[in-house]
Amino acid sequence: MVWVFVGVVVGLFVLTYLSIRLLSAVRAYVEGEGLWSKGQKDAIYALTRYTLYANEADYSAYLMALAVNTGDRQARIELEKPDPDLDIARDGFLQGRNHPDDIDGMVFLFRNFRKLPDIDKAITIWAAADHHIETLTQVGERIRTAIRAGPLPPEQARQFLFQLHAINNALTPLEDRFSSTLGEAARKYTQIILVLMFFVVVLMLTLAYLFSRRLFLQFELTQEALRSGEExxxxxxxxxxxxxxxxxxxxxxxxxxxxxxxxxxxxxxxxxxxxxxxxxxxxxxxxxxxxxxxxxxxxxxxxxxxxxxxxxxxxxxxxxxxxxxxxxxxxxxxxxxxxxxxxRAHDELRYRAYHDALTGLPNRAMFMDTLKRSLHRMERSGGTSSLLFIDLDHFKAINDELGHDMGDLLLRQVAQRIQDCVREGDLVARLGGDEFVVLVEGNDDPHRMADKVLNVLRPDYQLGAHTVRITASIGVSCFPQHGTELDTLLSAADFAMYQAKTAGRNGVQFYARPH
Structure with missing residues (x-):
């Protein structure tokens, strides 16, 4: 009977280990999507500037940003092969700026759970997005060739900009669907894991009860057979x-x-x-x-x-x-x-699934869930809410110059400053990379809140022996003025943030529909 207990406990331990690894890998892909999305948007932004101004620095920035997407594409294509070269796949994920500690888990999830419906759906979306990245690469080559041949005619420049805008519009819903699919997978697999753990515990309790019952029966028989059976x-x-x-x-x-x-x-x-x-x-x-x-x-x-x-x-x-x-x-x-x-294992699994490992803030999955519930609540009550999309200015330069450890320390300090300056009921989350969001419910002035965030981020940061200064660009969308759907509001705030970037950074832009 003892060995049965040992076997069940070992099985529970193995199940817990696999569960943590699976959910950690899903979290890594969600964070990787944030980096992928940022790389794509930075690439389009830089290529747009190159089209307008023919500045070689913008074209170099475009190639550097696009390397994130092409690295992840390299990893996906290699892992799709029957006998993949894992070193090539790992190099691709590293080029995609994924954390080195997460890469083995990402490979593990891709190779061992590829045929699960939700994972297969996410990878199919990924492949579709890569197709648009290929199109972006081709457009970039045509722009490069045209500019080298001489100044772009205004009409041709407009055509190129229209193509870039179309690619961005096609990629945005795919990025949201990828994150949403992985978030749904995380929730679904968490439920499955909890059910499996519940049945394992029930088995343990059943064995415990049967064993206890057996002891009780032995005790009763001993009482009947021996008057001094207590010993x-x-x-x-x-x-x-x-x-x-x-x-x-x-x-x-x-x-x-x-x-x-x-x-x-x-x-x-x-x-x-x-x-x-x-x-x-x-x-x-x-x-x-x-x-x-x-x-x-x-x-x-x-x-x-x-x-x-x-x-x-x-x-x-x-x-x-x-x-x-x-x-x-x-x-x-x-x-x-x-x-x-x-x-404790249950609480840890739930925390890991819905929180960012670096800053401790809610992650994209938890933010999307919370935003969805908030919008339903505001729609029923007739209330209002605002979404602040925060992107740090020139964070990559600090990260490259001081190293990833200092970059991570800066992100933690930024997260703490944002948390300290918002109201207790407001939600602060990290979407990935250097992107943060704040969900403000009620009638509080979003411009005042955005200015407050900008001001709290401006003072110097002490990163070990280094003192640095960083600013942010903030895009704001409001419910219901700028939309009533989750994806619409998030895309609007994202678009407004890039308008703030274009306007010179270190500022706030409210969403305005393109003319």
Whole structure:
């Protein structure tokens, strides 16, 4: 029976490990999509400037930004092969600016879960987006050839700009669908994992209950066969793989506790006569609820309670209890299963799925869920809300000059400053890279809030031995003036942010529909 328990525990551990790795990989792809989206938009922005001004620096910026997308495309194409070269795939993901620690998980997810419907859908969207990137590359080559041949005629320049705008419009919904698909996959697989873990725990509890029941039956048989059977029962319980306690109901005195119970409750050499079972309950009402259930049915199974040991350290336990006669008294024998690790694993999985690992802020998946619920709530109540899309100016230059560690430190400080300056009910999230969003519900002036964010970001940042200064460009869209759908509002705020970039950065732009 002990080996059955060991096997179930090992299975639960393996399931938890695979679950964390799977959800971590999904999170990495969501963050990678943010980098991919930023690279694409930066590439179109730089190519637009090159078309207008024929500045070679803009063309170099276009090639550098496009390298993110072509790197990810290299990784995808290689992993699609029956026998891929994993070094080529890893190099592609690195070129796409994905974190080196995330790359093995991304390869693992692609190779082992490619045929799952949600993952397959996301990769199909990815491939469709890559097709538009190929088109962008071709347009860039034509623009380059035309400019080298001489100044662009206005009509030809307008045609090129129209093509770039069309590519951007085609890619934006694909990027949103990719993130939405992965977010849905994360939620779905989280639910599946929780269900599997639930069944594993149920199996453990069933085995625990069967084992406890077996002990109870052995105890009853021993009582009938031997008048001094208590000593034999103690011997059996002592080697049970679970904490077991016997309490006399009349005065709540502990008559017996096996070694597992002493270890679980940190009793040490404490005499049983000095123990008060009620002290082991964080909430005394739980003890009353247990006694009431025992008096009503004579037994309790799988009752989850918050307990504490002799040092006051809380833990979650599952109770299986039954009324028995022990040493001539009416008693309660309880077998306890510690489920603290399971609850912590569940909480950690949920946190990882919905939070950014670097800043601790809500990630894109959580933001999209929250925005969707907010829009439904505002639509029902007739309320208003605003969306601030924040993109740091020249962050890449600081990141390249000081290194990724300093860049990460800067992002954490920026996240903290934004959090500190908004209202308690406003949501701050990191979409990926150096992009942040703030969801402001109610009638608060979004321009005032955006200016407040700009002002709080301007003071110097201390990054180790380096002092740096950075600004931001903020685009603002409002519900319902600029749209009532999630994708529409987010795209509008994104577009307004790029208008702020075009206007010279370090400023705020409200969404204005293109003429």
């Amino acid at each position: 034999q029962l103690k011997s059996v319980l002592q080697f049970a793989p679970l904490p077991i306690i016997i309490v006399r109901l009349s005065d709540e005195r502990v008559l017996y506790a096996n070694n597992h119970a002493r270890l679980q409750f940190r009793l040490g050499a404490t005499s049983l006569e000095r123990l008060r079972p009620r002290d082991f309950y964080v909430n005394g009402a739980d003890r009353d609820r247990l006694i009431a259930a025992l008096e009503a049915t004579g037994s309790v199974t799988d009752l989850e309670l918050l307990l504490q040991d002799a040092d006051g350290k809380p833990f979650w336990g599952l109770y299986s209890s039954q009324r028995i006669r022990y040493e001539g008294h009416v008693c309660v024998m309880t077998a306890l299963l510690n489920v603290d690790e399971r609850k």
